[in-house]
Amino acid sequence: xxxxxxxxxxxxxxxxxxxxxxxxxxxxxxxxxxxxxxxxxxxxxxxxxxxxxxxxxxxxxxxxxxxxxxxxxxxxxxxxxxxxxxxxxxxxxxxxxxxxxxxxxxxxxxxxxxxxxxxxxxxxxxxxxxxxxxxxxxxxxxxxxxxxxxxxxxxxxxxxxxxxxxxxxxxxxxxxxxxxxxxxxxxxxx
Ligand code: SF4
Numbered sequence: 001x002x003x004x005x006x007x008x009x010x011x012x013x014x015x016x017x018x019x020x021x022x023x024x025x026x027x028x029x030x031x032x033x034x035x036x037x038x039x040x041x042x043x044x045x046x047x048x049x050x051x052x053x054x055x056x057x058x059x060x061x062x063x064x065x066x067x068x069x070x071x072x073x074x075x076x077x078x079x080x081x082x083x084x085x086x087x088x089x090x091x092x093x094x095x096x097x098x099x100x101x102x103x104x105x106x107x108x109x110x111x112x113x114x115x116x117x118x119x120x121x122x123x124x125x126x127x128x129x130x131x132x133x134x135x136x137x138x139x140x141x142x143x144x145x146x147x148x149x150x151x152x153x154x155x156x157x158x159x160x161x162x163x164x165x166x167x168x169x170x171x172x173x174x175x176x177x178x179x180x181x182x183x184x185x186x187x188x189x190x
Contacts, residue, residue: 029152056100056126057088057183060176063123064092068106070133070166077169089176090105096122101179103172104152107142113155120156130175131158135163141165 060168066074077084079094080143093099108116131152134140134155139150152158159182161174 042055053184057180059090060101060128060179061090061093061099061124062101062103063096063119063178064094065102065119066105067108067112068135070105070135073104073166073169074105074132074172077172079169082169082173084173084176087173088174088180095096096120097124100124100126101128101130101176102156103130103132104136104156105132107140107145107148108152108155109147110149111147114151116152117155128179129156129161130160130162130172130179132162132172132175133167134163137161137163 066072074092076082096102100123101122102116104116120129129152131137132168135142135148136152139145139148142148143150149155153161160178161177162171164171
C-alpha cells in the first residue's frame, strides 16, 4: 500500500490537536448578546401590552340578550338617543362568540341558568358581566320566588351592578364607564 500508515493512537492525537486548534481560534470571537435588540424587544412587549389593553377598553362588545322588562331599556341603550358608540361601546352583538360583555337584563329563572352559563362560556375571553336592574342584582320583586335566583352573581362573576327597577339606559352607560375604569382605561374627560 502506498502512503503512510497511521495507527489508531496517531489518529486520536491528531483529532485532539485539531479540536484544540479550533477551540483556540474561537476564543477571541465570543458573541455577546445584542443589548440594543434585547431592549427593543422589551420595549415592544411593554408597548404591545398597553396597546392591547387600550384597544380592549375602547371596544367593549355587549351581547344582544335580554331576559325580561329590563331588556326594553337595553334596547334603548343601543338607540341613537343614547349614542353608546361615541364612547366605544359598540353595537350589540347577536352571537356570544363576538361579544365580551354580558348584560343580564331581567330576572333569571332556574331553568335559564344552564343556558346563560353556556352563552357565557362561548363568549370571547376576557369577558365581563353587568347585572342590570334589581332582578339581575338580587331577584328584585321575585326575591321569594321558588323559580327565580337571587341575583346572577350566584352563578357568574359580576363586574358591575346597576340598581333600579328598571334602571335607565343612561345607568347602563355609566356601568360601561365603570367597567372601563376597572379594566384600567383612563376614560375621564373623553
Ligand atoms: S328590575 Fe324591574 S324592570 Fe327590570 S326585569 Fe326586574 S321587574 Fe322588570
